[in-house]
Amino acid sequence: MEKADILIRGCAVLPMDGRSLIEDGAIAIKNGRIIFVGKSTSAEGISAEEKIDAKGKVAMPGLVNCHTHVSMTLFRGLAEDKPLDVWLRETIWPLEARLNCEDIYVGALLGCLEMLKSGTTCFADMYFHEDMVARAVFESGLRGVLAEGIIEAGNKEQGGKTLNRSVNFAKNFSGYANGRITAMLAPHAAYSCSPELLRKVKDKASELGIGVHTHLAESANLFMEFEKKYGCSEVEFLNNLGFFEGHVLAAHCINLSDNDRHVLAESGVNVVYVPVANMKLGLGAARIKELVELGVNVALGTDGAASNNTLDMFETVNVGALLQKLTYLDSRVLSAYEVLRMATLNGAKALGLDTSIGSLEVGKKADITMVDFSKPHLKPLHDVCAALVYSARGSDVDTVIVDGKILMENRQVKTLDEQAVIEKAERHAAELLARKP
Amino acid sequence: MEKADILIRGCAVLPMDGRSLIEDGAIAIKNGRIIFVGKSTSAEGISAEEKIDAKGKVAMPGLVNCHTHVSMTLFRGLAEDKPLDVWLRETIWPLEARLNCEDIYVGALLGCLEMLKSGTTCFADMYFHEDMVARAVFESGLRGVLAEGIIEAGNKEQGGKTLNRSVNFAKNFSGYANGRITAMLAPHAAYSCSPELLRKVKDKASELGIGVHTHLAESANLFMEFEKKYGCSEVEFLNNLGFFEGHVLAAHCINLSDNDRHVLAESGVNVVYVPVANMKLGLGAARIKELVELGVNVALGTDGAASNNTLDMFETVNVGALLQKLTYLDSRVLSAYEVLRMATLNGAKALGLDTSIGSLEVGKKADITMVDFSKPHLKPLHDVCAALVYSARGSDVDTVIVDGKILMENRQVKTLDEQAVIEKAERHAAELLARKP
Numbered sequence: 001m002e003k004a005d006i007l008i009r010g011c012a013v014l015p016m017d018g019r020s021l022i023e024d025g026a027i028a029i030k031n032g033r034i035i036f037v038g039k040s041t042s043a044e045g046i047s048a049e050e051k052i053d054a055k056g057k058v059a060m061p062g063l064v065n066c067h068t069h070v071s072m073t074l075f076r077g078l079a080e081d082k083p084l085d086v087w088l089r090e091t092i093w094p095l096e097a098r099l100n101c102e103d104i105y106v107g108a109l110l111g112c113l114e115m116l117k118s119g120t121t122c123f124a125d126m127y128f129h130e131d132m133v134a135r136a137v138f139e140s141g142l143r144g145v146l147a148e149g150i151i152e153a154g155n156k157e158q159g160g161k162t163l164n165r166s167v168n169f170a171k172n173f174s175g176y177a178n179g180r181i182t183a184m185l186a187p188h189a190a191y192s193c194s195p196e197l198l199r200k201v202k203d204k205a206s207e208l209g210i211g212v213h214t215h216l217a218e219s220a221n222l223f224m225e226f227e228k229k230y231g232c233s234e235v236e237f238l239n240n241l242g243f244f245e246g247h248v249l250a251a252h253c254i255n256l257s258d259n260d261r262h263v264l265a266e267s268g269v270n271v272v273y274v275p276v277a278n279m280k281l282g283l284g285a286a287r288i289k290e291l292v293e294l295g296v297n298v299a300l301g302t303d304g305a306a307s308n309n310t311l312d313m314f315e316t317v318n319v320g321a322l323l324q325k326l327t328y329l330d331s332r333v334l335s336a337y338e339v340l341r342m343a344t345l346n347g348a349k350a351l352g353l354d355t356s357i358g359s360l361e362v363g364k365k366a367d368i369t370m371v372d373f374s375k376p377h378l379k380p381l382h383d384v385c386a387a388l389v390y391s392a393r394g395s396d397v398d399t400v401i402v403d404g405k406i407l408m409e410n411r412q413v414k415t416l417d418e419q420a421v422i423e424k425a426e427r428h429a430a431e432l433l434a435r436k437p
Numbered sequence: 438m439e440k441a442d443i444l445i446r447g448c449a450v451l452p453m454d455g456r457s458l459i460e461d462g463a464i465a466i467k468n469g470r471i472i473f474v475g476k477s478t479s480a481e482g483i484s485a486e487e488k489i490d491a492k493g494k495v496a497m498p499g500l501v502n503c504h505t506h507v508s509m510t511l512f513r514g515l516a517e518d519k520p521l522d523v524w525l526r527e528t529i530w531p532l533e534a535r536l537n538c539e540d541i542y543v544g545a546l547l548g549c550l551e552m553l554k555s556g557t558t559c560f561a562d563m564y565f566h567e568d569m570v571a572r573a574v575f576e577s578g579l580r581g582v583l584a585e586g587i588i589e590a591g592n593k594e595q596g597g598k599t600l601n602r603s604v605n606f607a608k609n610f611s612g613y614a615n616g617r618i619t620a621m622l623a624p625h626a627a628y629s630c631s632p633e634l635l636r637k638v639k640d641k642a643s644e645l646g647i648g649v650h651t652h653l654a655e656s657a658n659l660f661m662e663f664e665k666k667y668g669c670s671e672v673e674f675l676n677n678l679g680f681f682e683g684h685v686l687a688a689h690c691i692n693l694s695d696n697d698r699h700v701l702a703e704s705g706v707n708v709v710y711v712p713v714a715n716m717k718l719g720l721g722a723a724r725i726k727e728l729v730e731l732g733v734n735v736a737l738g739t740d741g742a743a744s745n746n747t748l749d750m751f752e753t754v755n756v757g758a759l760l761q762k763l764t765y766l767d768s769r770v771l772s773a774y775e776v777l778r779m780a781t782l783n784g785a786k787a788l789g790l791d792t793s794i795g796s797l798e799v800g801k802k803a804d805i806t807m808v809d810f811s812k813p814h815l816k817p818l819h820d821v822c823a824a825l826v827y828s829a830r831g832s833d834v835d836t837v838i839v840d841g842k843i844l845m846e847n848r849q850v851k852t853l854d855e856q857a858v859i860e861k862a863e864r865h866a867a868e869l870l871a872r873k874p
Contacts, residue, residue: 076828077820081769114813220766279759280827282768309827310814319756322716323763329657331719332518376551377747377831379859380866383514390717390746391513394814395832422816429817 002035004028004048005404009040011054011370012384016061016344017359021384027059029366032178032404037360052409056374057398058384060340061359062121062143062367063313064347067213067251067272067301069127070136071099071107073114074429075306084219084281092306096128098435103428104129108136110425111311113416116140118312118394119369121402124249124272124301124351126186126213130169138177141407141415143367145351146173147186147213150201152193159197167204174210180403182210182353184249189215190234191226195241202243211247211352217260218252219283235260244269249350251301253291254284261287265294270350273342275320276310277303285327288334299350300343312394317343321389336385365403372398439472441465441485442841446477448491448807449821453498453781454796458821464496466803469615469841474797489846493811494835495821497777498796499558499580499804500750501784504650504688504709504738506564507573508536508544510551511866512743521656521718529743533565535872540865541566545573547862548748550853553577555749555831556806558839561686561709561738561788563623563650567606575614578844578852580804582788583610584623584650587638589630596634604641611647617840619647619790621686626652627671628663632678639680648684648789654697655689656720672697681706686787688738690728691721698724702731707787710779712757713747714740722764725771736787737780749831754780758826773822802840809835 006029013025015037026043028036036043072092079091104127115123122143125133130148137144148169152159163185170183185208187193187201205212217223217234230237235256238244244267251272253264264271273286291298300320302311317339324334348358357367371392373379378387378396400408407415443466450462452474463480465473473480509529516528541564552560559580562570567585574581585606589596600622607620622645624630624638642649654660654671667674672693675681681704688709690701701708710723728735737757739748754776761771785795794804808829810816815824815833837845844852 074817075819076817077823080820080823081772083768087768110813110816117813276759279763280768282762282766282770284766285763305828309823312814315755318752319759322713322756325719326716326722326760329719329721331520331524331717333719335518374859376547376554376855376859377749379547380511380513380863382512382866383517386514386517386746391742393830393832395830418813422811422813426817429819 002030004030004035004046006050006052006406007043007046007048008052008054008059009043011057011059013037013360014058014060014384015360016341017361025059027360027368029401029404032365034360034362034364034366037362052399054370057370057372058388059360059368059370060388061344061357062369062400062402063119063343064299064351064358065115065120065123065302065311065313066249066299066347066350067274067303068111068123068125068311069304070111070123070125070133070311071104071127072304072306073111073311074103074107074425074432076309079306084283085221087281087307095432098432099128101129101132103432105132105135106424106428108133109139109416109421111305112136112140112142113413113418113421114311116142116400116407116413117397117411118314119371119397119400120311120313121367121369121400122347122351122353122357124213131173134173134176134181137181139415141402141405143180143357143402145182145184147184149186149188150193150197151188152197156194159193163197163200163204167208170208170210178403184211184213186213190238191222198238198241198243202241202246206246211249213249214251216250216253217255220255223255233257233260235263239263239267247352252278252286254278254286256287261290261294264291265296270297270299272299272301272350273320274301274303275323276316277307279319279323281307285323287327288324289328297346297349298342299347313343314392314394317389336383336389339389340385366401367403368401369397370399371396439467441467441472441483443487443489443843444480444483444485445489445491445496446480448494448496450474450797451495451497451821452797453778454798462496464797464805466838466841469802471797471799471801471803474799489836491807494807494809495825496797496805496807497825498781498794499806499837499839500556500780501736501788501795502552502557502560502739502748502750503686503736503784503787504711504740505548505560505562505748506741507548507560507562507570507748508541508564509741509743510548510748511540511544511862511869513746516743521720522658524718524744532869535869536565538566538569540869542569542572543861543865545570546576546853546858548742549573549577549579550850550855550858551748553579553837553844553850554834554848555751556808556834556837557748557750558804558806558837559784559788559790559794561650568610571610571613571618574618576852578839578842580617580794580839582619582621582790584621586623586625587630587634588625589634593631596630600634600637600641604645607645607647615840621648621650623650627675628659635675635678635680639678639683643683648686650686651688653687653690654692657692660692670694670697672700676700676704684789689715689723691715691723693724698727698731701728702733707734707736709736709738709787710757711738711740712760713753714744716756716760718744722760724764725761726765734783734786735779736784750780751829751831754826773820773826776826777822803838804840805838806834807836808833
């Protein structure tokens, strides 16, 4: 076999491709891609530039966070214990009105740092000045599916302007950063965009051959308002518009009728389950079992740090599993393996990236998260998947590789100056609060 | 002022005694007790044997875990995705039948190590061979309210025998380890003990002047079985027996009627809310808002690692708050401060220890947890309580002090050999599984 760039040996490998755990496994990487996954004994003939002795660790596909607004790290803890509408109108929107480009860049850097330190290698983002998020993704070394938000809220001019921005972003940044950045269009929600605008979004997305990232069925109050206005659910409304014909990434999906679920399944909409933020804002629990039974691809997301209050996918995986068992009052619902698949392979599929990431398979890009299992709360180790879901924390992530490049090793981040990123974020958050509305 | 043993300076102090956060605060400790809590500037005249520069940290009362079976760390991950009755009958009880004293000691050591590393300073435990748990508590330096389990399950002889053991444990170990260990009696549950036995337990507890720790209203299935047998709820049944006359620590309390809640409030029963294990076993959510409104003292617990799968009170605080917001579909329910009080002062009260621990006040014992706030997921810091509840993890705990003694500093545990504890636990878990039933 050709000489590898990196050879990882001695760890357990959870490939998430259907194969079960490989004890004493090895992974070889060349030119950013995986060229070997198997037993360490079968890797003995592989030479490599860099060898990583990973005994006591578990290697898994990097976690995929399918819904966030990464720059909102700056608002962490600023809007506690508020209902969604108050949270938006009294705190979030006034703050967002004061945000400048540099704030968004700095907030995104902090969010990328946080994700990197907790094992997330790829994320889907929707915000304003998304080029600033792209800049942070470029610097951090992470992978991102980024989208400039489109919002009308009764203002047609604004709707058109934000659509143009979203399209321009997609044109300029698809394939950026050695292909680590791809783009979507991001209409905020069915209730905040007119049917005409949504149709244009859909046509543009299809013209560009890219997906659409939106919020869907997040709040029961909005659901009722929507039904009063349009006489149908958000899902029916979007379906009637033909909005689901292309690739759609729909976050939340809490308030769905049986018919809505069938529509999502038949249309192949990718649902992002966002357990932590949905609980924190008191919005309810998405019924994931029915969606999975209908064949819907369900992925996981954290949402922004203003409603979570972290970007920690290990927390989301844990709470996501617990919440489903509670929702159905049945401990058998959503196994640890299933929820890990949602956080990896299903996430990759939801972002249109499952041929290149989401599992550890030969030919895929090397996006790998390694968890240090030497700690007391992970001992004794009877079940690796259960340990990853219920006992492991983001802080147990030891090494992160994206695109075959080691971004963090022994918790030392190589791409970002951690202290500088934190200080900048603190300064920008303080300036933002002091700035006149 | 007299010379202190330890002076901590420069941290934010969250006293949890009604006072708000003290920025740039200080705490002085002498002979195991707190002799000063206030601003660093007011502590300038205090000399000390040992000074801790705690800039960038938050000091709070040590967390109080009010319901666990600490030795069950050995079973972590062994019984996944099972309903409570199957979980008990097919996995837990057969494993417990094979446990020996040394297993229980080793499992308890691992649990103490895990709790120490995640900021818990005091816990309430109920198990067999509780003297072995006491031995682990003694060595770890933690504080424990320990109880030998009493269970009859149709076998009167066993009921009497376990009652005697529980009483003997309480007599032998109350006040052990410089007073760090106190005792309770622990009848397993209303459904697993006869009325006669429960009356005896109550009389013995009153004779010894100690509390009673039990499981209450954990499962809807058991609730129905119980009602069929006795024609009333567990709460009514115990109330009719006079069981609630003394100090009672009741874990779970999920399936309660309005009348049950009133009975608990009028009897002054201390309720332990166990969000993670209740979700994981698909048992439901305790309705904490009603209990709090009726004036019930609500504390928090993790349960054992077989159903959680950690002993991490930071997770329990986080999930506990999220779950209440979900239960009432109202983000305003259970503020971060309230849930932190449940994990500290309310916990101390539930264990009958609120005059000595649970808040940082002059005269109280020095049980202190210090959290390192220098990490990206805790930045920027707009709200310390929200950060502790939603963003902090057990792994962010930096320093732990119990009884005025530093048990962990910069995450280095001083009382236990971490590696040796882990290796022993792994060996005993493997032997246990290999042992003939």
